[in-house]
Amino acid sequence: MTVDVGALGAYLPERARHATGVLGQFNAAGVLAAADVHVAQTLGRLGGETDEAVLLAAALTVRGTRSGSVVLDLASAAETIVPEALEAAGFEAGGGNADADAPDPAALPWPEPAEWIARCAASPLCGGEDDPAGPPLRLVGGSMWLDRYFGQERFVAAALLERATAAGPPVDSVRLATALDRLFPAAEDADQRAAAASAALSLLTVVAGGPGTGKTTTVARLLAALADQPGPRPRVALATPTGKAAVRLEEAVRAALAQLDPADAERVGDVSASTIHRLLGSRPGTRSRFAHDRENRLPHDVVILDETSMVSLTLMARVLEAVRPTARLILVGDPDQLASVEAGAVLGDIVGRSGAGPSRLAPHVVTLQRSRRFADAGPIARLAAAVRDGRGEEVLALLRSGEPGLEFVEVADDVLIADDAVAGLRADVVAAGTDMEAAARAGDVTGALDALERHRLLCAHHLGPRGVRLWTDRVAGWLGAPTAFRADRRYVGEPLLVTANDRDAKLFNGDTGVVVDCDGEPMAAFRRGGAPQLVPLGRLPEVRPVHAMTVHKSQGSEFVAVTLMLPSAASPLATRQTLYTAITRAAAGVRVIGSEDAVLRSVGRPAARASGLGERLRASG
Numbered sequence: 077m078t079v080d081v082g083a084l085g086a087y088l089p090e091r092a093r094h095a096t097g098v099l100g101q102f103n104a105a106g107v108l109a110a111a112d113v114h115v116a117q118t119l120g121r122l123g124g125e126t127d128e129a130v131l132l133a134a135a136l137t138v139r140g141t142r143s144g145s146v147v148l149d150l151a152s153a154a155e156t157i158v159p160e161a162l163e164a165a166g167f168e169a170g171g172g173n174a175d176a177d178a179p180d181p182a183a184l185p186w187p188e189p190a191e192w193i194a195r196c197a198a199s200p201l202c203g204g205e206d207d208p209a210g211p212p213l214r215l216v217g218g219s220m221w222l223d224r225y226f227g228q229e230r231f232v233a234a235a236l237l238e239r240a241t242a243a244g245p246p247v248d249s250v251r252l253a254t255a256l257d258r259l260f261p262a263a264e265d266a267d268q269r270a271a272a273a274s275a276a277l278s279l280l281t282v283v284a285g286g287p288g289t290g291k292t293t294t295v296a297r298l299l300a301a302l303a304d305q306p307g308p309r310p311r312v313a314l315a316t317p318t319g320k321a322a323v324r325l326e327e328a329v330r331a332a333l334a335q336l337d338p339a340d341a342e343r344v345g346d347v348s349a350s351t352i353h354r355l356l357g358s359r360p361g362t363r364s365r366f367a368h369d370r371e372n373r374l375p376h377d378v379v380i381l382d383e384t385s386m387v388s389l390t391l392m393a394r395v396l397e398a399v400r401p402t403a404r405l406i407l408v409g410d411p412d413q414l415a416s417v418e419a420g421a422v423l424g425d426i427v428g429r430s431g432a433g434p435s436r437l438a439p440h441v442v443t444l445q446r447s448r449r450f451a452d453a454g455p456i457a458r459l460a461a462a463v464r465d466g467r468g469e470e471v472l473a474l475l476r477s478g479e480p481g482l483e484f485v486e487v488a489d490d491v492l493i494a495d496d497a498v499a500g501l502r503a504d505v506v507a508a509g510t511d512m513e514a515a516a517r518a519g520d521v522t523g524a525l526d527a528l529e530r531h532r533l534l535c536a537h538h539l540g541p542r543g544v545r546l547w548t549d550r551v552a553g554w555l556g557a558p559t560a561f562r563a564d565r566r567y568v569g570e571p572l573l574v575t576a577n578d579r580d581a582k583l584f585n586g587d588t589g590v591v592v593d594c595d596g597e598p599m600a601a602f603r604r605g606g607a608p609q610l611v612p613l614g615r616l617p618e619v620r621p622v623h624a625m626t627v628h629k630s631q632g633s634e635f636v637a638v639t640l641m642l643p644s645a646a647s648p649l650a651t652r653q654t655l656y657t658a659i660t661r662a663a664a665g666v667r668v669i670g671s672e673d674a675v676l677r678s679v680g681r682p683a684a685r686a687s688g689l690g691e692r693l694r695a696s697g
């Protein structure tokens with residue numbers, strides 16, 4: 077069965093009004109958006125460049141940064157680039173999925189690579205590695221960067237390497253050893269102890285590890301070890317890319333401190349976490365610069381970033397500028413998860429991808445291997461490890477094994493999924509939804525929030541037949557129309573997703589809650605470390621029902637069971653990171669809906685994010 081994508085026309089990239097020639101053809105094929113064409117044309121006009129091959133390379137480089145890639149490899153561009161609207165919607169290039177007038181991208185006039193590179197190299201728009209800043213593009217080998225990202229990569233690499241090679245901060249090593257022995261007493265805590273020791277003894281440490289490997293616990297105990305050093309209590313900043321993650325980190329660190337000897341916890345004192353943006357501070361009148369930068373450094377002695385996988389190249393550059401040269405910087409995160417929505421895959425580059433050769437930062441990276449949360453041998457942990465390590469056949473075998481907690485619902489990529497095929501999903505959704513609504517009506521806030529976290533449907537895409545939008549409607553239909561809508565269309569028992577930050581209400585993009593009847597007054601309830609947070613519906617920021625959410629949005633959350641709606645094998649979002657991130661959200665159950673081919677393709681394909689940072693960190697010299 078073919079899929080009708082007529083409804084997707086609205087999401088196809090805008091046609092550029094003034095695009096003619098080669099740029100016009102690439103725009104009409106959906107490869108370049110109007111904005112890409114516009115930037116390239118402006119660069120050409122300002123730089124006196126009319127060569128269409130150079131302007132095409134510029135436009136494709138701009139386009140790449142919008143989907144996370146910092147650099148464009150000209151030689152492979154023709155094979156790797158998929159029209160953007162099709163990417164977003166989860167459709168394959170060509171194959172009749174594009175709008176009827178759109179030419180096939182493979183048939184576009186791609187320049188011959190060697191000549192393309194030579195024409196770009198001769199252009200006044202392109203500088204090389206060592207040219208002074210000025211031209212808007214950089215070309216090194218066959219790779220092209222926007223000068224801005226090229227500069228950021230170079231700066232981030234240099235700043236990290238400088239921290240890695242600098243003498244460590246002064247410490248009382250005898251006292252440190254005693255504190256670490258006290259704080260990490262068990263033999264099996266050796267990896268956590270090594271991470272804490274590294275963080276205490278050097279200006280840069282990366283604590284990498286999957287979910288539940290004890291990263292937060294290590295951070296909390298590290299803070300106790302540092303507080304135990306002679307002298308004043310160190311000034312510590314804890315920061316995360318999102319507000320939701322900051323709330324979670326603060327609660328988790330407090331909980332970990334509460335488990336320590338009271339004298340250790342007392343020495344650390346109160347901790348708070350903020351977003352990285354908030355830590356760096358806003359500067360009136362500018363959106364891209366922060367109050368803290370190289371001229372006005374952060375006052376902290378220790379800066380800890382959590383969920384670093386979600387930090388973009390640009391933000392990492394800003395952090396590195398702002399942290400005092402003598403302060404410790406500790407980067408915490410899971411490099412196997414999806415990267416930032418913006419350009420760059422900094423944590424992955426620092427840790428070094430498998431097979432790409434060791435990073436010069438390797439001595440500063442401590443990877444925590446053992447999950448402390450579930451039994452290591454549990455089926456979900458084994459499934460996650462097989463995905464992470466790219467063992468596709470083992471992933472399939474586990475999904476089909478019938479082991480408790482694992483389920484594979486096999487559906488072909490090109491069919492619209494019928495209700496009968498996903499009866500298990502429907503049963504889970506209806507059971508959790510019914511319990512949630514009953515608890516919400518009874519005013520049982522905790523019961524409603526427990527039901528909310530019992531099961532979550534995750535999709536890679538927003539749009540298309542496997543996307544959040546369609547499945548939100550399907551699930552809403554299964555749950556039945558609410559009997560009592562309010563004027564604002566909210567109803568008691570409705571699960572909500574916050575889609576904008578509201579610092580005053582302490583609600584953040586990605587927070588989820590439930591509308592609960594609190595003594596006749598409907599309130600939105602959100603889980604927090606202590607008592608749940610109750611917000612009158614009129615004071616909510618932007619929200620939508622959360623019957624399904626993207627894997628990206630689910631980062632940093634945990635559910636009892638998760639169903640992943642896998643995209644088709646042809647989708648660029650069918651990647652190892654999508655599958656790994658979804659699986660590692662689940663504590664007790666994982667159901668994957670998709671084709672065998674989609675599973676194998678996802679496991680076999682680490683997300684393609686082109687970046688030159690890893691190369692810089694590997695290069696000798």
Ligand SMILES: Nc1ncnc2c1ncn2[C@@H]1O[C@H](COP(=O)(O)OP(=O)(O)OP(=O)(O)O)[C@@H](O)[C@H]1O
Nearest residue numbers: 265285286287288289290291292293294328448449
């Ligand atoms: N050394 C340890 N001894 C005993 N329990 C531990 C130890 N380290 C971690 N834990 C426990 O394991 C669980 C997971 O630890 P923690 O929250 O620190 O992991 P994490 O890697 O930060 O997880 P996430 O990725 O979900 O943020 C917690 O319940 C914690 O108390």
